Amino acid sequence: MTTTIAIDAMGGDYGADVTVPAAIDFLKKTHNANDYKIILVGIEDQIRPLVSQNNADDLIANQSLLIYPATQVVDMEEAPAMALKKKKDSSMRVAINLVKENTAQACVSAGNTGALMATARFVLKMIPGIDRPALCSIIPSKDHQKTIRMLDLGANVDSSPDMLLQFAIMGSVLTRHVDNVDLPKIGLLNVGAEDIKGSEKVKKAASLLSQSSLLNYTGYVEGHELYDNKVDVVVCDGFEGNISLKTSEGVADLLVNAAREEFKRNIFTRFAALVAMPVLKAIKMRLDPRSFNGATFIGLNGIVIKSHGGADKVSFMYALETAAKQAKLNMTDHIREQITIALDTKKTG
């Protein structure tokens, strides 16, 4: 069966210059013909020439690549409420509409995060039983064969313990299906200073998670254990999740910066850099944030994948892969199913 993915072709820092070649490579290089169809949503005059430049007129001809017109573009800095109100024909909104009407089984956007969340929520609505969507992404792991998911990475702040339970259930379902992990281990992000074992909210959430028969809850995870393969899914409020994620970026940056300065210090260190280069590149590859691109707005009636705004082609293709996998697996149905069970248990329990 052919799976269709809608792309907000105008979204992101580089818009169609990245999304169009990524879509073409996705179809031509990494997947079999007929497995996927891609709809590029946006300003036709900008998209069409890029298709030709990338020698992909054949994809248009055989209808595995379609261009779907949308006249507006949501700015990266635009207020979500304004985008929702004034940009009803934006590439972002139209791409989401295509998911809503099941023309596409998933959509991907590198656009304005807040606008994407607000629009997706408005158009697709929440899965009954889920209060708010979460942003779920893969994080690097010390054992680089293993996948660790973390949510919420910043869709919400001030989430309640009940919402953390919903996040846990969704993260568990996602990991079970996408990574074929039978009983994903779920951890709650918490602090470990001796006197304080977490905020009131986290303590309450821990009690909810440990009582749920749907979850394999294994306890608290501290910040320094995030990448330790201790669990499969790390659950947290979007405030801490976002701070933790961005702190990681900051530290990686600090280290790379220090390395660059030290290697440039003198003729000997420059030689050392030359010799060490392949190794440094291998390290970079392993931890390349591009390969972790593609966060899922989970909890909606439809698959919406957020790519990093600054994604390049390779990186955007990872986001497309994320969308493709979840669409093939009908992830929304699985989540809906588990949440229904959770609600039934709550009623009868």
Next chain:
Amino acid sequence: MTTTIAIDAMGGDYGADVTVPAAIDFLKKTHNANDYKIILVGIEDQIRPLVSQNNADDLIANQSLLIYPATQVVDMEEAPAMALKKKKDSSMRVAINLVKENTAQACVSAGNTGALMATARFVLKMIPGIDRPALCSIIPSKDHQKTIRMLDLGANVDSSPDMLLQFAIMGSVLTRHVDNVDLPKIGLLNVGAEDIKGSEKVKKAASLLSQSSLLNYTGYVEGHELYDNKVDVVVCDGFEGNISLKTSEGVADLLVNAAREEFKRNIFTRFAALVAMPVLKAIKMRLDPRSFNGATFIGLNGIVIKSHGGADKVSFMYALETAAKQAKLNMTDHIREQITIALDTKKTG
């Protein structure tokens, strides 16, 4: 004038094996005679032989090094309440008592964080106007000449906006005096996802900080900007502070681990490692967490410095330096003074 520092000689993973040599090197190698006096608090039978082994009987003879007996030791895993109740003659407690009675102008412990906080708070009491102490530490900076302080790193969770204001004032005073920064720039740790600009608490705190005439509040700081020299002091609740700090440790660990594996891969990478070694060491030195050792429990009627439990001699000496500097500057008085002004402003304002 001679400044006296009391050391919980039994605290930390290595106890007297680290604290005694560190105290001796501090007195013999890094400071002038008569500038400092150190009181080693703990089990005399364990401390005394170490003094001799480190050829420091002269320091005992001239009374710049003193041994003050305490019969108990607080375990690293002991519940703070139990330590407070049952260990009234612990090396930790007695060291804090020496600060209370002004025999020492500061104390340093590598012991159980929770017990140290509970005991210090119980013995020394809070500075009037401060609700709870915060844990304040230096974090690395991209520009490695510059000092960035962050608080609270985990003394409290669920801090109120008012408490965040108190943290900001204390952090500002500390930076002004210790680093001679006239108007330290103060930032609030927050998230930056487009739709959500922080929790309710952080928004309220931002309003308080921006209104305070005692502060040079410059706005929000995101996780990835922590090390960017954007501000001099980063203020946050201990929950996020602890998660951010520990996430940093986790990422650094992940990177070092990846580097180690990649450099070991084959004969060429092993050669590369050999050549790159001095550079890698220089990077390590620059970001060496040991050199950031010595967190201040700020807000108490007395200076209490927490060393990392696993500190080695070099690292513990950094904690001693932190204590020494703050003691010489009478930091507690400066904080008391500013908090009094803040309270007066609040009354009249």
